[in-house]
Every structure is written in structure tokens, then in C-alpha cells.
Amino acid sequence: MALRAGVSESTASRVMSASRPVGRETAARVRRAANELGYTGNSIARALRKSRTDTVGMVVPSILNPFFTGLVDSMERALHAEGKQLFLCDSRQDPEIEAEQLQSLLQRQVDGIVISACDQTRSLPALRAAADLTPLVQLDRRVDFPGADWIGVDDDEAMRLVLEFLHRSGVRSAAFVSSAMTNSSTSERLAGFRRHTERLGMEVREGWIVLRDYSIESGELAGQSLLDGRGPRPQSVVCADDLIAIGVLRACRRLGVRVPDQLQVTGFDDITFADYVVPSLTSVAQPTDRMASEALHLLQVASSRQPEDAGTRISLAPRLVLRETTAAAARRDHGEERR
Amino acid sequence: MALRAGVSESTASRVMSASRPVGRETAARVRRAANELGYTGNSIARALRKSRTDTVGMVVPSILNPFFTGLVDSMERALHAEGKQLFLCDSRQDPEIEAEQLQSLLQRQVDGIVISACDQTRSLPALRAAADLTPLVQLDRRVDFPGADWIGVDDDEAMRLVLEFLHRSGVRSAAFVSSAMTNSSTSERLAGFRRHTERLGMEVREGWIVLRDYSIESGELAGQSLLDGRGPRPQSVVCADDLIAIGVLRACRRLGVRVPDQLQVTGFDDITFADYVVPSLTSVAQPTDRMASEALHLLQVASSRQPEDAGTRISLAPRLVLRETTAAAARRDHGEERR
DNA sequence: ATGAAAGCGCTAACAT
DNA sequence: ATGTTAGCGCTTTCAT
Numbered sequence: 022m023a024l025r026a027g028v029s030e031s032t033a034s035r036v037m038s039a040s041r042p043v044g045r046e047t048a049a050r051v052r053r054a055a056n057e058l059g060y061t062g063n064s065i066a067r068a069l070r071k072s073r074t075d076t077v078g079m080v081v082p083s084i085l086n087p088f089f090t091g092l093v094d095s096m097e098r099a100l101h102a103e104g105k106q107l108f109l110c111d112s113r114q115d116p117e118i119e120a121e122q123l124q125s126l127l128q129r130q131v132d133g134i135v136i137s138a139c140d141q142t143r144s145l146p147a148l149r150a151a152a153d154l155t156p157l158v159q160l161d162r163r164v165d166f167p168g169a170d171w172i173g174v175d176d177d178e179a180m181r182l183v184l185e186f187l188h189r190s191g192v193r194s195a196a197f198v199s200s201a202m203t204n205s206s207t208s209e210r211l212a213g214f215r216r217h218t219e220r221l222g223m224e225v226r227e228g229w230i231v232l233r234d235y236s237i238e239s240g241e242l243a244g245q246s247l248l249d250g251r252g253p254r255p256q257s258v259v260c261a262d263d264l265i266a267i268g269v270l271r272a273c274r275r276l277g278v279r280v281p282d283q284l285q286v287t288g289f290d291d292i293t294f295a296d297y298v299v300p301s302l303t304s305v306a307q308p309t310d311r312m313a314s315e316a317l318h319l320l321q322v323a324s325s326r327q328p329e330d331a332g333t334r335i336s337l338a339p340r341l342v343l344r345e346t347t348a349a350a351a352r353r354d355h356g357e358e359r360r
Numbered sequence: 361m362a363l364r365a366g367v368s369e370s371t372a373s374r375v376m377s378a379s380r381p382v383g384r385e386t387a388a389r390v391r392r393a394a395n396e397l398g399y400t401g402n403s404i405a406r407a408l409r410k411s412r413t414d415t416v417g418m419v420v421p422s423i424l425n426p427f428f429t430g431l432v433d434s435m436e437r438a439l440h441a442e443g444k445q446l447f448l449c450d451s452r453q454d455p456e457i458e459a460e461q462l463q464s465l466l467q468r469q470v471d472g473i474v475i476s477a478c479d480q481t482r483s484l485p486a487l488r489a490a491a492d493l494t495p496l497v498q499l500d501r502r503v504d505f506p507g508a509d510w511i512g513v514d515d516d517e518a519m520r521l522v523l524e525f526l527h528r529s530g531v532r533s534a535a536f537v538s539s540a541m542t543n544s545s546t547s548e549r550l551a552g553f554r555r556h557t558e559r560l561g562m563e564v565r566e567g568w569i570v571l572r573d574y575s576i577e578s579g580e581l582a583g584q585s586l587l588d589g590r591g592p593r594p595q596s597v598v599c600a601d602d603l604i605a606i607g608v609l610r611a612c613r614r615l616g617v618r619v620p621d622q623l624q625v626t627g628f629d630d631i632t633f634a635d636y637v638v639p640s641l642t643s644v645a646q647p648t649d650r651m652a653s654e655a656l657h658l659l660q661v662a663s664s665r666q667p668e669d670a671g672t673r674i675s676l677a678p679r680l681v682l683r684e685t686t687a688a689a690a691r692r693d694h695g696e697e698r699r
Numbered sequence: 700a701t702g703a704a705a706g707c708g709c710t711a712a713c714a715t
Numbered sequence: 716a717t718g719t720t721a722g723c724g725c726t727t728t729c730a731t
Contacts, residue, residue: 041711069404091424409725
């Protein structure tokens with residue numbers, strides 16, 4: 022290409038990357054030559070030389086879970102805006118596959134890794150190791166270790182929004198359904214649930230805490246056990262995920278429990294379908310676009326940081342989206358929104 | 361690393377890539393050294409040398425559309441099984457963004473590109489250009505040009521399954537709802553719809569063909585215009601996509617049209633939520649796993665092919681999944697399945 | 700079976 | 716403002 026333009030390799034490089042001033046006419050000649058040859062540069066060679074690939078790896082527990090689909094979409098947009106590419110990895114909720122994916126991303130010299138780890142304890146070793154070698158920030162689910170960077174939603178605040186709203190609309194008892202306690206989302210949401218129900222004087226029985234999976238099937242089973250009439254029924258079911266809540270709604274329909282009259286139900290994540298199920302689902306929205314852009318920002322900061330520095334934790338404000346599975350409240354409050 | 365093991369760089373390379381026989385003891389020493397140093401190789405350097413990156417780029421119109429989410433998931437699995445990584449790109453239904461994404465993937469020297477192009481005509485130039493430079497196979501939506509490789513479902517056969525089933529259950533008229541005619545899925549499904557309704561003697565009025573977008577909102581609007589009582593009503597609505605069908609179902613609910621008693625509705629793609637809407641949606645399932653593995657196979661074949669060779673087209677068999685939005689048929693047939 | 704040396708395509712000193 | 720040169724980390728001849 023340089024030959025075609027009649028200049029040296031380095032001049033051509035300078036034109037293509039605009040890294041140094043080049044004579045206007047020379048530059049034009051180079052650009053023309055590049056166009057004629059359809060030359061666009063080889064980013065592999067550039068990456069080798071600059072030890073920067075302009076790629077980011079992302080690892081999620083399941084791309085099929087609509088919340089993560091949304092997060093992936095947000096990341097893809099944010100990266101595209103910066104001219105970077107996204108390596109997408111699905112760990113299938115398996116820490117071993119997750120470790121392989123991390124290994125592969127490191128080997129490919131990604132500029133950073135964004136991950137929602139699948140297991141609070143079993144994901145730890147691979148995660149730490151990866152974080153030692155490259156900028157790494159966790160999204161949503163968190164695994165704690167010294168220096169860990171994390172961005173997510175304030176789960177305690179989310180539970181406060183949900184429970185205060187329910188309380189104001191007259192609800193005095195609540196059940197909680199989530200996945201097993203192997204991830205931070207479940208533990209922090211449960212902690213928030215416990216704290217705020219107690220503070221508000223709402224009744225919670227131990228049989229009303231049901232921990233299974235983040236899935237519709239799971240939610241349906243949980244709903245069934247909660248509503249089968251063999252024990253006292255709560256006035257509301259707070260779910261740690263919209264899929265679970267949709268499952269609970271199915272159980273309600275099957276068992277003839279009227280929502281929201283006999284039972285109020287809330288979800289979490291505000292996935293697209295929350296607005297389309299019947300009755301439509303009240304949920305807590307997470308600011309995924311914001312999470313993605315903060316994550317990219319943190320990756321850049323992390324590149325120029327000392328290893329002994331403390332990790333950064335960014336808790337973003339959740340937003341309560343009111344729909345038909347909850348009754349109208351006595352009065353409105355901050356952070357709520359009726360659609 | 362080679363130093364640490366006390367061998368030459370080339371010997372170390374031979375051990376790590378198992379490219380040539382190496383003395384057992386030497387090999388062991390190299391492996392130990394690699395372990396101790398946590399050395400795993402630099403795939404950028406390898407890629408530069410071998411001009412093979414073990415990466416595949418995938419471009420879809422919208423990752424948020426559940427059908428493409430499923431396709432991405434299938435591709436990710438298939439690639440992981442072969443030790444390759446996936447560059448995920450979302451073209452946001454925009455041919456210009458799509459062209460940028462293709463350009464970026466080419467520059468990154470991907471081993472192949474898998475794409476579902478967003479626009480039958482406006483995607484063509486960039487697609488052709490990319491296909492000239494690297495193996496490229498189209499999935500689902502097709503753009504025609506000489507030598508184009510494509511894998512998808514047999515849309516005519518899908519329409520045959522749907523319409524013959526409806527006909528057997530007594531339906532004698534049908535409407536069709538899809539996106540605008542800017543992609544092959546719509547045109548081929550519509551062609552199949554026309555052919556089979558005619559063959560079976562089913563009534564189709566021109567006002568019953570509604571073309572908008574692949575979205576729930578769109579489907580709801582289409583449903584509304586079809587059912588608002590201002591014209592004759594079809595006995596069934598065949599949708600080119602599950603999102604559209606879900607929208608039509610919402611319109612039915614709002615207008616008090618009972619499904620399937622007064623109106624039968626079918627979707628396309630068999631997304632997860634098809635099973636969870638009420639009433640649950642009869643749909644045509646696409647074999648996404650099969651599509652992904654065939655796509656990877658084609659990419660490999662394409663790498664060692666002459667430019668003047670004709671393109672390969674693989675039409676896979678669709679599968680009709682019967683649920684509650686269609687009435688029970690008089691009798692069962694091949695290719696159908698009740699869940 | 701092992702080592703020495705060249706080179707993939709690029710960029711960043713270092714000249715001029 | 717432009718050219719010359721070295722080298723990123725690997726694989727692959729070509730020797731031995």
C-alpha cells in the first residue's frame with residue numbers, strides 16, 4: 022500500500038492512524054491508494070505492536086435470561102460507540118466453563134473483562150486470577166475479594182422501594198422468592214427484604230422464603246407451594262427476578278388467586294415482557310445502559326492503577342415501575358413511576 | 361518461559377501447540393515452567409503468524425429480539441465447543457451500522473462471519489464486499505448475490521404446516537401479519553402463505569395482509585385494524601414472528617375476541633415466551649442449534665473454496681408446535697407436536 | 700529431537 | 716515532514 026502511494030511504510034501508518042502530522046498532499050495520496058486497494062489495516066498486527074486490542078470480553082451466566090440480554094445489548098452499544106468489539110461468553114451457570122472463558126479472554130489479550138459471575142464462592146479463584154492480569158469489573162452479581170471492582174444496583178434501596186410501596190397500599194405480610202443463595206443478588210435482596218419488612222412491621226414466616234432458580238418454572242413451583250392452601254397465605258410475594266414473578270403469576274392463575282386483589286406480586290429487572298404479561302408486572306428497573314458505560318469507564322481507570330489499590334463499588338439507584346400486579350398506593354413517593 | 365525451562369523458544373512452542381514430537385522429558389519440563397509462570401501464550405502473536413484468529417463475527421439486526429438471542433446462544437455454544445470466540449455485533453436494523461460492523465470484523469481478521477442482514481437491498485453492497493474477503497454465511501434472513509451461502513428454515517414448508525393444520529381444524533380464511541417487505545423472511549413467508557391458502561381454497565382478502573415491524577406493538581396495531589369490526593373478520597391470523605403474534609393476542613384480549621374459539625392465531629420462531637403467554641401460542645420452531653453448527657461447517661468449507669463456486673443454500677425443516685391459540689385438529693400429521 | 704533465524708504487519712523511536 | 720530500523724510474541728522452515 023505504501024508502495025502504491027510512493028511513500029514509506031511509516032508515513033502510510035501515520036496517515037492511517039493520524040498519529041503525527043503528515044503533509045496534506047502526501048496524506049491525500051496515501052488515502053487514495055488505500056481506497057483503491059480496499060486496504061483497511063490489520064488490527065492483529067497493530068494489537069501485537071501496541072499491546073492493545075480494542076476488545077472487551079463479557080461473561081454472563083446465561084444470555085437467554087432477558088436481564089442479561091439487556092445488559093449485553095447495553096454493553097454492545099457502549100463498546101460500538103468507542104470503536105471496540107465485544108467477545109461474548111456464556112458460562113451456562115458453570116464455574117468451570119466460566120474459568121475456561123476467562124482463560125480464553127486473557128489469552129486473547131482483551132483490554133478488559135466485564136463479568137457477572139455465576140457463583141459467589143466457586144467463581145472466586147478464576148476471577149481473582151483474571152483480575153490480577155487484566156482490568157476486570159463485575160456487573161450485577163458480585164464476588165468479593167480485595168481490589169474487586171463492581172457496578173450494580175442498590176439492592177437494599179430496591180427492597181425499600183418495593184416494601185414501602187406495598188406497605189402504603191395496606192399490605193402487612195410478604196413472601197420472598199429467589200434463586201439459591203449462591204449469588205450476591207439473592208443474598209443482598211433477601212437481606213434488604215428482611216430488614217425492611219421488619220422495620221415496617223410486616224409479617225414474614227420462614228416458610229415464605231423460597232429459594233430455587235431464576236426461572237419461570239421455579240417461580241411457578243414456588244408460587245404453588247406458597248398458595249396451595251396448606252399454610253397461611255401472605256398478602257404479597259416479592260420476587261428477586263421477573264422470570265420468577267411471571268412463574269408466580271402462572272401459579273396464581275392456575276389456583277384461581279386474583280392478582281392484585283388477593284395477592285400482590287412484584288418482580289425485579291423490569292424485562293420487556295414484564296409489561297406484556299397479564300396482569301402486567303410491577304418491577305424494579307435496573308439502569309443497564311448506565312451500568313455498561315460506568316463499567317467501560319472503570320475498565321479504563323483500572324488500566325492505570327496500582328495493584329494494592331482498593332476496589333471501586335458503584336451502587337446505582339433502582340427505579341420502581343408500577344403496573345397491574347400491585348394495587349394503587351395511598352400516595353406517591355420518590356423513585357416510583359406509573360406506566 | 362523457554363528460558364525458565366532451559367530450552368529454545370521453538371521447542372517451547374512445539375510443546376505448547378503439540379505441533380511436532382518433542383522428547384517426553386523436555387516436554388514435561390516445558391509444561392512445568394509454563395505452569396509455574398502462569399504462561400498461556402499470546403493468541404494475538406499466534407494469530408499474526410498463522411493468519412488465523414480462531415474468532416468468528418456474528419451480526420444480527422437486534423440481540424433483544426428473542427429469536428436472535430436464541431441464535432446467538434446457539435452460535436456461542438457451537439463456537440465454544442471448537443475453542444473459538446464470538447464477536448457479537450448488533451446492527452440495530454441499520455444498514456450503515458451493519459456495514460461498519462462488517463468492516464470492523466474484517467479488519468480484525470475474523471476467520472468467518474455469520475450474519476442475518478437487516479435489509480434485503482440496502483445490506484447488499486457491504487455484504488458482497490465482506491463475502492469477497494472472508495468466509496461469510498447468512499442465517500435466517502437472506503440477501504441474494506452470486507456465491508452467497510445461506511442457512512435457514514424452509515419458509516414454504518412452514519406455511520404449509522401452519523395452513524394445512526388450520527384448514528384441517530375447519531378454518532377457511534386467514535390473515536397474515538409480518539414486517540415490511542425488506543427482508544427475505546417476510547417475502548418468503550408471505551409467498552408461502554399465498555400459495556398454500558390458494559391451494560387449500562382458503563379466503564384471503566388484501567386488507568388482511570398487514571406489514572409493519574417484528575414487534576409486539578406492531579402486532580397489536582395490526583390485530584386492532586384486523587379486528588375492529590369495520591370489515592369482515594378472518595377466522596385465523598398467521599404471524600411471521602412470535603412477537604407479532606403476542607401483539608395480536610393482546611389486541612384480541614382488549615377487543616374481547618376469544619382465542620381460539622373466535623379466532624385462531626399462529627406465530628413463528630417458537631421463542632420461550634410463546635409457551636407462557638395466555639393462551640399459549642402455537643408456533644413454528646426453528647432448529648437454531650442445527651443452524652449454528654451447519655453455519656460453522658459452511659465457514660470451514662468456504663475457507664477452501666474457489667471464488668467462482670456457486671453458493672450453498674441449506675433449508676432446514678421447520679416444526680409446528682401446537683398450543684392453545686389453535687383449536688385441536690381433526691387428526692394429527694407429520695411434523696406437528698403437541699406440548 | 701532440538702536450535703537458529705526469518706518474518707507475519709504494524710508502530711515508535713531515532714534519524715535526517 | 717518523511718524515511719530507516721527495530722521489535723511486539725509467536726510459528727515455521729531449515730539446519731544440525
